[in-house]
Amino acid sequence: MRKLTITALMSAMLATAPVASVFAAQQPQQAAAPQAQQIEVTDSQLKQFAGAQESVNEIRVDAMAKLEKVEDQNQAQAIQQQANQDMVNAVQDSGLSVEDYNLIARAVQSDTNLQSRLKQMGNG
Structure with missing residues (x-):
């Protein structure tokens, strides 16, 4: 029972949280404020x-797989913290700041043009 509770909680948090909120702990409070305005995103x-x-999605999937195997809450928290740090590193390695990544992630969620451009890049 306890394993299921931890796994369900962590899986829900990692799987359903918007990409931008994954890094919320890394951001100053003002950056977490919703940004309704559209931003210009270059190719x-x-x-x-x-x-x-x-990379972030791969890290998330890997963390969820690890979380399914742990029963200890401390281990689960350590996995989550490591996954969050790995995600930050992956974003920074891509050449974006976490703040820029989050801004683009929010924009992609609400801008169908950006969604289309992103899909085209994946297929091309």
Whole structure:
């Protein structure tokens, strides 16, 4: 029972949280404020975002698989913290700051044009 509770909680947090909120703990409070305005995203930034997003998703899937195998809450928390740090590193390795990644992630969620551009990059 306890394993299921931890796994369900952590899986829900990693799987359903918007990409931008994964890094919320890394950001100053003002950066967490919703940004309704549209931002201009260059093709270069979108390519960087796509690469970072792929890495972030791989890290998320790996962390969820590990979480399914742990029963200890401390181990689960350590896995989550490591995954978050790995995600930050993946974003920074892509050439984007975490703040820029989060801004683009929020924009992609609400802008169908950006969604289309991102899909085209994945297929091309």
